[in-house]
Amino acid sequence: MKKHPLDDYLRVARMPHIWCPGCGLGLVVNCFLRGLLRSQLNLDKVVIVSGIGCTGRAAGYINLDSFHTTHGRAVPFATGLKVANPELEVVVISGDGDLVAIGGNHLIHAARRNTDLTVLCVNNFVYGMTGGQMGPTTPLTARTTTSRGGSVDRPFNIPHLAAASGAAYVARWTTAHVRRLEKAVTEALLKKGFSLVEIVSPCPTYYGRMNKQVTGLDQMKYFRDNSVIKSGIDPKGVGIEVNGPIVVGKFIDRG
Amino acid sequence: MPEREYLAGEFFLSGDDACAEGAISAGCRFFAGYPITPATEIAERMSERLPEVGGNYIQMEDELGSMAAVLGASWAGTKAMTATSGPGFSLMMENIGLGIMTETPCVVVNIQRGGPSTGLPTLTGQGDMMQARWGSHGPYSIIALSPSSPQELYDLTIRAFNLSEKYRLPVLVMSEAATGHMYEKVVIPPSGEIELLARRKPTVPPEAYLPFAPDTDLVPPMANAGEGYRLHVTGLTHDERGYPAMTVEAQDRLVRRLVDKIERNKADIIALEEDGTGDAEVVICSYGVSARVSQIAVERARGEGIRVGLLRLITVWPFPDDRVRELARQVKAFVVPEINYGQIALEVERCACGLAKVVLVPHMGGRVHAPELILEAVRQAAR
Structure with a gap:
């Protein structure tokens, strides 16, 4: 079989992965690896830390030092690695439920300290691993397996949360923006300080199916057709509404 | 060498302070913690002492984060610890479990107070002894030491680090407010006279290394992050490569070893x-x-x-x-x-x-x- 150009950086022995057809996580790993290679960092010093959930499994597929930790605790685990050995380039790849709900406190405090970490927060609007329950990012009125009549809770605006907490670099892209996402990964990795890239990603199995975007392709088309690039704007106004526009771009890049 | 790198001699110290000095003597160079009575003095002393010896103190947002940071620091190759009391100990149980499952050496000190719940923050208790044994979910074994004096808080903190490095797990120092806040003479021996155990390192190149394949004593040698071994470490049940293995057989093999590495080495551990x-x-x-x-x-x-x-x-x-x-x-x-x-x-x-x-x-x-x-x-x- 022909080798994939990124096979050297994946744990191919662990394939096939557990992600559903139409999931965006394959694209996320792909963009991350390309962005990482472009950064020219010494790969022996790059460490991936994940929490729990679908995205939490990313650590297990990337062939670098990688830690699959407890639910919500990827950021403080990463903090320990980085503080104890500043030579390490520590990257957290985890989901919105993991980083923003159960791990929300750790996220804002790491941003407040401006710890030199790179966080990729994959937002699919639900808890995928457990079957599509609503989460901290589920848009108001969106249907999930625990909000059959529509979510009644307001979601977090992740870039605004990170920026207000003191992050040095904040961007949002979707899995339909692979080149821009790849570039954002490189920038975030090379940024000294706390960097967060939110990656809006499809979950057709749960979120899409229950919100009139039945396939992964439907969700990708929605991302493509409804994303508006507004780099440099105050992320205060970039909250996401159900089936509404998605404002993407690089919002914060402090010197 | 900084002037205060190592304190040898006779001191009049509280148990909490003696514990911190024991950690410094043991080579601990990372402390993550959250203030809590009656263990706060350990964090305070570590925040002062660690920078003097080239180490790092970080004050975390809670005990969930403290324990996670300690595990991360240990995988970065540093001897790491935290100190807490009952309410914080409850929060640490989650990642003590991760430390057991991922075989991460570190030390957790519990200066016990009256409980349950907020209980008697400033007054003594010994109510967490069973929590120390069984507090995190799932079947496992643990090591817990119980000092009876400030001198022993010094000595046993060192022993806790040695046991944690030797058997690769979080080792608990279960003291209490009465001893943590007790002042007595503490003798710190000259640095060369303290036996310190270092982490057993892999002797094979990265491509031949199985991170969770045990030696005859059931403990696997440990590579740190950043050393080129391309580790995968997970809290999921895993095989000797460290890869998730969701089978009855893998569970049986791993859990038995995690328990047996302690139970079969009791003669060495029990004092x-x-x-x-x-x-x-x-x-x-x-x-x-x-x-x-x-x-x-x-x-x-x-x-x-x-x-x-x-x-x-x-x-x-x-x-x-x-x-x-x-x-x-x-x-x-x-x-x-x-x-x-x-x-x-x-x-x-x-x-x-x-x-x-x-x-x-x-x-x-x-x-x-x-x-x-x-x-x-x-x-x-x-x-």
């Missing part, structure tokens, strides 16, 4: 102190500050002609089953004073197997036992 147990008809079995109070009862009982011995558990977990079983065949009764409503007494009862009576002398917390209480229990037991 006891015995006084007059040889011909005793009654043995007081105690630990921490309660063992110290028991000493007074022992002396008075002997004055009354009672043949009483003291079995002090320096290692509480794993429990010294064999020695307690042996004594159960010899004595009429065990007397177990502890500052809770019966925790270690249950273990003594289990091992006594009905061969000797077990008399609990409970104290709900807030103070140490009056020696008379223990003495009276000894008198009754000797009858």
